[in-house]
Amino acid sequence: MKKLKVRVPATTANLGAGFDTFGLALTLYNEFEVEEYDGVVIETYPKNPFLEKPENNLFVQVLKYACEKRGKTFHGAKVKQTTNIPVARGLGSSATAIVAGILVSSAVSKTELTDERFFEIAYRFEPHPDNLLPAWKGGFITALVDEGRTYYQKLEFPTEIKAVVVVPDFELSTEKARSVLPESIPLKDGIFNLQRASLFIAALTSRNFELLKVAMDDRFHQPYRKKLIPGFDDVVASAIESGAAGASLSGAGPTVLALATENFDGIGRAMVEAFNKNGISARYHVLEVDRSGAQLQILE
Numbered sequence: 347m348k349k350l351k352v353r354v355p356a357t358t359a360n361l362g363a364g365f366d367t368f369g370l371a372l373t374l375y376n377e378f379e380v381e382e383y384d385g386v387v388i389e390t391y392p393k394n395p396f397l398e399k400p401e402n403n404l405f406v407q408v409l410k411y412a413c414e415k416r417g418k419t420f421h422g423a424k425v426k427q428t429t430n431i432p433v434a435r436g437l438g439s440s441a442t443a444i445v446a447g448i449l450v451s452s453a454v455s456k457t458e459l460t461d462e463r464f465f466e467i468a469y470r471f472e473p474h475p476d477n478l479l480p481a482w483k484g485g486f487i488t489a490l491v492d493e494g495r496t497y498y499q500k501l502e503f504p505t506e507i508k509a510v511v512v513v514p515d516f517e518l519s520t521e522k523a524r525s526v527l528p529e530s531i532p533l534k535d536g537i538f539n540l541q542r543a544s545l546f547i548a549a550l551t552s553r554n555f556e557l558l559k560v561a562m563d564d565r566f567h568q569p570y571r572k573k574l575i576p577g578f579d580d581v582v583a584s585a586i587e588s589g590a591a592g593a594s595l596s597g598a599g600p601t602v603l604a605l606a607t608e609n610f611d612g613i614g615r616a617m618v619e620a621f622n623k624n625g626i627s628a629r630y631h632v633l634e635v636d637r638s639g640a641q642l643q644i645l646e
């Protein structure tokens with residue numbers, strides 16, 4: 347095989363109370379086309395000179411590391427990278443590069459990709475299974491890491507729910523968004539989130555979507571992170587007023603996620619307007635849940 351293409355979905359992590367636990371894959375994709383080559387050549391769509399430098403390109407870094415980890419010398423690659431997922435917005439853009447790099451290296455070396463191999467490489471670049479797993483496997487996933495081992499389960503996600511994601515026009519790195527979190531939280535906040543994360547799963551399995559509004563509230567991260575996101579409370583309130591079942595920060599932010607069964611464009615427009623009133627421009631996407639995860643295609 348000489349030429350491969352991988353398509354990896356965006357992800358929205360946390361979904362409110364499920365901080366560092368829940369993740370959902372969405373139908374917005376980054377694509378990586380790779381050809382055997384001596385040396386590294388990167389083309390980006392849309393054009394991004396920063397990402398065309400191999401040392402800045404996470405996909406190339408992961409591919410190189412994964413090949414070397416398998417005892418192979420990395421001679422280079424010709425890469426065409428199409429980025430549709432906004433960067434540093436809480437939609438798992440980095441996870442797509444990590445998953446794609448691992449999948450390509452595994453296909454090229456014809457090695458079976460076990461969970462152990464996947465995480466051994468992936469965690470070197472990003473420690474969040476709530477992004478990595480849905481990007482790889484698709485769907486809705488609950489995950490945890492215990493003594494170095496990752497335990498997870500993919501759960502059915504109701505087909506009638508769509509995700510309205512509203513992406514403000516500024517970046518927020520996960521590092522910065524984690525730096526504002528406290529070291530410890532009071533027991534009452536632990537109980538608050540435990541109850542809501544459990545209710546979230548119950549709302550999905552029973553299809554009682556009215557529960558999502560309260561179930562997507564959170565005291566672990568949103569109260570701290572919202573200080574970095576002008577208008578966050580107004581955006582969430584506007585989603586609910588326009589008929590969303592529930593709303594939360596998407597991953598580490600600054601994107602805001604609404605889950606809804608109707609009035610998708612109305613919800614998106616209202617959320618954009620709420621950001622605008624707080625001096626922030628934003629755009630919205632109405633997305634479905636991606637259920638198949640990363641897809642690798644052999645082109646030649």
Ligand code: HSE
Nearest residue numbers: 359366474520597598
């Ligand atoms: N659960 C992680 C966080 C996701 O919220 O920081 C990071 O992408």
